[in-house]
Amino acid sequence: MQRTRGIVRYPGGMLKRDYTTQYCSMAATLEIIGERWTILIVRDVFLGIRRFDDLQRSLGVARNILQTRLERLVEHGILRKKAYQEHPVRYEYRLTSKGADLWPVLMSLLQWGDRYAIDGERPVIVEHRGCGGELDDRRRCVLCGADVSVTEALAVRTGARRAPSGATVPA
């Protein structure tokens, strides 16, 4: 961190606190996961993408930003680093139980987005693993009625893609 004419700058694009006047649990949560890219990094780790290069490829984010966000998530105890190679030592990122508790948040964002934020076929459907039923808005399987935990859920890509910009709807 360096000071330039009274402005505090954080290395790697880390932001200072955004909501200093708020004593609010939502604001406090957004201080942790509300930075650009952070929730998508958490999403990818939920999907089983755990290594730096794989996350970088999946997200297409600048490496310094990814590095900063990952460090922040580790500092906050949402992710933990686990060595998967010794010489040289390389780490992958795993969810802690605190991180896994973000699953309902991610599901709510996904389902709200399905309903209001995307225009067209859903790109991802979350199913009850081994059963195939979709999850409702309480993360309950619509086929068998089970309450589905994160480890019993399976995200399935439908293959739907964003329509090319400028595309017109056939008359």
Ligand SMILES: [Zn+2]
């Ligand atoms: Zn089911």
